[in-house]
Amino acid sequence: xxxxxxxxxxxxxxxxxxxxxxxxxxxxxxxxxxxxxxxxxxxxxxxxxxxxxxxxxxxxxxxxxxxxxxxxxxxxxxxxxxxxxxxxxxxxxxxxxxxxxxxxxxxxxxxxxxxxxxxxxxxxxxxxxxxxxxxxxxxxxxxxxxxxxxxxxxxxxxxxxxxxxxxxxxxxxxxxxxxxxxxxxxxxxxxxxxxxxxxxxxxxxxxxxxxxxxxxxxxxxxxxxxxxxxxxxxxxxxxxxxxxxxxxxxxxxxxxxxxxxxxxxxxxxxxxxxxxxxxxxxxxxxxxxxxxxxxxxxxxxxxxxxxxxxxxxxxxxxxxxxxxxxxxxxxxxxxxxxxxxxxxxxxxxxxxxxxxxxxxxxxxxxxxxxxxxxxxxxxxxxxxxxxxxxxxxxxxxxxxxxxxxxxxxxxxxxxxxxxxxxxxxxxxxxxxxxxxx
Amino acid sequence: xxxxxxxxxxxxxxxxxxxxxxxxxxxxxxxxxxxxxxxxxxxxxxxxxxxxxxxxxxxxxxxxxxxxxxxxxxxxxxxxxxxxxxxxxxxxxxxxxxxxxxxxxxxxxxxxxxxxxxxxxxxxxxxxxxxxxxxxxxxxxxxxxxxxxxxxxxxxxxxxxxxxxxxxxxxxxxxxxxxxxxxxxxxxxxxxxxxxxxxxxxxxxxxxxxxxxxxxxxxxxxxxxxxxxxxxxxxxxxxxxxxxxxxxxxxxxxxxxxxxxxxxxxxxxxxxxxxxxxxxxxxxxxxxxxxxxxxxxxxxxxxxxxxxxxxxxxxxxxxxxxxxxxxxxxxxxxxxxxxxxxxxxxxxxxxxxxxxxxxxxxxxxxxxxx
Numbered sequence: 001x002x003x004x005x006x007x008x009x010x011x012x013x014x015x016x017x018x019x020x021x022x023x024x025x026x027x028x029x030x031x032x033x034x035x036x037x038x039x040x041x042x043x044x045x046x047x048x049x050x051x052x053x054x055x056x057x058x059x060x061x062x063x064x065x066x067x068x069x070x071x072x073x074x075x076x077x078x079x080x081x082x083x084x085x086x087x088x089x090x091x092x093x094x095x096x097x098x099x100x101x102x103x104x105x106x107x108x109x110x111x112x113x114x115x116x117x118x119x120x121x122x123x124x125x126x127x128x129x130x131x132x133x134x135x136x137x138x139x140x141x142x143x144x145x146x147x148x149x150x151x152x153x154x155x156x157x158x159x160x161x162x163x164x165x166x167x168x169x170x171x172x173x174x175x176x177x178x179x180x181x182x183x184x185x186x187x188x189x190x191x192x193x194x195x196x197x198x199x200x201x202x203x204x205x206x207x208x209x210x211x212x213x214x215x216x217x218x219x220x221x222x223x224x225x226x227x228x229x230x231x232x233x234x235x236x237x238x239x240x241x242x243x244x245x246x247x248x249x250x251x252x253x254x255x256x257x258x259x260x261x262x263x264x265x266x267x268x269x270x271x272x273x274x275x276x277x278x279x280x281x282x283x284x285x286x287x288x289x290x291x292x293x294x295x296x297x298x299x300x301x302x303x304x305x306x307x308x309x310x311x312x313x314x315x316x317x318x319x320x321x322x323x324x325x326x327x328x329x330x331x332x333x334x335x336x337x338x339x340x341x342x343x344x345x346x347x348x349x350x351x352x353x354x355x356x357x358x359x360x361x362x363x364x365x366x367x368x369x370x371x372x373x374x375x376x377x378x379x380x381x382x383x384x385x386x387x388x389x390x391x392x393x394x395x396x397x398x399x400x401x402x403x404x405x406x407x408x409x410x411x412x413x414x415x416x417x418x419x420x421x422x423x424x425x426x427x428x429x430x431x432x433x434x435x436x437x
Numbered sequence: 438x439x440x441x442x443x444x445x446x447x448x449x450x451x452x453x454x455x456x457x458x459x460x461x462x463x464x465x466x467x468x469x470x471x472x473x474x475x476x477x478x479x480x481x482x483x484x485x486x487x488x489x490x491x492x493x494x495x496x497x498x499x500x501x502x503x504x505x506x507x508x509x510x511x512x513x514x515x516x517x518x519x520x521x522x523x524x525x526x527x528x529x530x531x532x533x534x535x536x537x538x539x540x541x542x543x544x545x546x547x548x549x550x551x552x553x554x555x556x557x558x559x560x561x562x563x564x565x566x567x568x569x570x571x572x573x574x575x576x577x578x579x580x581x582x583x584x585x586x587x588x589x590x591x592x593x594x595x596x597x598x599x600x601x602x603x604x605x606x607x608x609x610x611x612x613x614x615x616x617x618x619x620x621x622x623x624x625x626x627x628x629x630x631x632x633x634x635x636x637x638x639x640x641x642x643x644x645x646x647x648x649x650x651x652x653x654x655x656x657x658x659x660x661x662x663x664x665x666x667x668x669x670x671x672x673x674x675x676x677x678x679x680x681x682x683x684x685x686x687x688x689x690x691x692x693x694x695x696x697x698x699x700x701x702x703x704x705x706x707x708x709x710x711x712x713x714x715x716x717x718x719x720x721x722x723x724x725x726x727x728x729x730x731x732x733x734x735x736x737x738x739x740x741x742x743x744x745x746x747x748x749x750x751x752x753x754x755x756x757x758x759x760x761x762x763x764x765x766x767x768x769x770x771x772x773x774x775x776x777x778x779x780x781x782x783x784x785x786x787x788x789x790x791x792x793x794x795x796x797x798x799x800x801x802x803x804x805x806x807x
Binding site for chain 1: 796806
């Protein structure tokens with residue numbers, strides 16, 4: 001008790017002292033925006049078999065990080081000291097001298113078709129390790145996934161956000177001329193590798209959407225001549241038509257956040273409204289009933305609200321309503337037409353396609369419609385989809401003319417680092433899946 | 438040609454003059470009425486109206502109600518006024534209205550003002566003493582003059598003593614307690630004098646007085662920075678006496694002891710010196726505007742040695758964000774501080790006491806995405 005009292009007295013006395021004669025206080029408001037420099041020396045091969053994979057694995061980690069635009073790798077020929085062993089102490093001064101802010105070291109061991117990867121991440125200037133060492137185990141065939149996971153961990157520890165490297169994207173793979181285009185559903189790694197085709201090109205397919213766990217895909221198919229919603233199991237590629245409310249056309253589906261129900265658009269007699277159907281029971285609920293066209297619904301991360309597009313004001317604009325329907329409030333007020341809204345996984349932004357003055361844009365705005373920013377501009381950009389951490393937007397861009405093709409692009413939400421995703425052939429309408437377990 | 442024009446002109450002018458003549462006659466009558474109003478009937482109206490006023494001033498705020506009441510009052514005046522003068526009864530009403538409202542308003546205000554003074558008047562039995570006290574307080578300053586004579590001596594000695602103390606304290610950073618005692622011994626006698634001056638003022642205020650005299654002496658005391666430092670130095674030893682219990686207390690006492698000399702540590706850093714320091718950290722502060730950390734402001738504290746090199750690790754003092762975003766923002770700030778020191782921050786060596794401890798506020802609000 002006496003201690004506490006004396007401490008309190010001391011603090012009371014110390015307060016005014018600090019206020020009057022405290023340390024030098026300065027406010028820093030203008031920083032710089034530049035990539036964080038890192039060094040990733042080739043991982044240690046703990047046995048002879050591992051020697052074949054360490055280099056590829058190391059390059060993959062470096063590519064993932066550099067590809068974000070937030071990191072810049074320092075080339076190996078600039079190194080002053082070499083990392084020959086995973087256990088060796090780090091000579092921080094040597095890495096400081098070449099201005100490396102982060103250092104990734106690792107070791108790989110391969111036994112048959114099994115491999116383990118260990119890595120550590122160091123903050124060079126504080127001379128400390130960021131997080132503890134981490135060890136991953138997997139198959140040699142899945143070495144890319146292990147590399148992505150290492151990169152995800154590094155990215156997450158430095159930026160404080162989840163990563164997105166170990167994730168997949170479903171999209172519509174296109175081939176042939178514009179007037180006779182063949183369309184197939186395909187999935188690939190976020191970087192365009194490991195492409196798999198899920199459907200044949202016998203019918204037009206549109207707007208695939210991953211489930212929250214990535215095990216199923218909803219898409220719109222013209223198999224029957226009219227647009228219908230199909231549900232596809234990624235593991236066995238089995239598919240079935242979704243039981244919707246009765247109507248002429250059903251399209252633009254998305255999973256609810258729990259994956260148990262689907263929200264979609266249903267068109268009947270020229271009027272289009274938004275519905276929700278339970279996947280297990282098939283029961284449906286009408287969420288809008290305006291005489292105008294309501295479509296492209298997207299749920300908020302907490303599942304309580306829906307953002308959608310509607311032409312009730314005369315032009316396509318974005319609106320937000322409760323997940324159970326009811327009155328909607330308009331959030332887009334700029335010039336032009338807004339469509340395909342998608343709620344960010346972080347919950348703070350809505351991405352959209354905007355058409356104005358003969359140009360298409362991908363943009364983001366806050367959920368109250370403020371702070372609208374257009375990230376891209378081209379002949380035709382559309383269909384944004386968020387990375388699992390809400391940091392990157394992927395979309396499809398089509399070039400002008402009869403020979404024009406569609407391809408996938410990604411851009412950081414800061415408006416930087418626009419780049420083409422290396423897709424096999426042409427692709428459109430991407431949907432970014434979750435981080436894989 | 439001339440004749441018809443002249444005729445027409447002549448007839449027109451004649452008609453105009455005639456019309457003006459008659460029109461002027463009509464207009465002249467009302468003007469006469471107005472002129473009559475102002476000149477004459479004021480004296481009696483005042484008395485009667487003032488007698489009848491008491492209801493009106495309450496309504497005085499809205500002017501409209503005043504008129505109807507006056508309409509009631511006028512009938513009596515006309516009876517009296519009829520002998521004196523003719524129609525004016527309506528007119529006299531207007532002038533009194535204009536003139537009277539001002540008097541009532543002051544009356545009401547005065548009554549309110551009088552209400553407050555009576556309270557002071559209850560004291561006023563005392564007020565004679567209060568002016569006496571006011572007169573006595575000036576003598577109190579004279580007492581302060583006595584004290585002032587001694588303080589005038591202290592200021593120069595303070596500066597000298599401080600220089601000596603700095604040199605001793607810096608090398609003895611670890612042994613803070615000894616430094617504290619040294620500080621107290623030289624400064625104590627002088628400061629006790631200044632504090633006694635405060636006590637001297639208190640007895641002067643002991644005379645039955647309102648709060649005002651108390652507040653006056655309190656104002657002069659804060660401006661003098663010197664008494665504060667001494668009180669602190671005096672307190673430091675008191676803590677040194679108790680702290681035998683706890684290492685934290687010892688650390689606090691040490692901090693107090695170290696800060697005491699810093700108070701008198703030469704001239705402050707100039708704006709240019711501060712800007713130079715700030716800019717040298719700016720260029721190493723890497724902000725990712727798309728990150729959640731870009732919405733967090735952190736305060737980071739650290740110490741510098743005489744070469745401008747960071748001693749130990751910067752530490753997080755405050756933040757306005759959640760834990761994970763704060764961690765990222767802090768790491769970016771720490772990286773900036775450590776990266777840009779290279780051979781040591783270029784700071785004025787003679788003002789080391791001013792910058793040996795630094796707290797940087799990293800505020801990225803101006804760099805957020807817009």
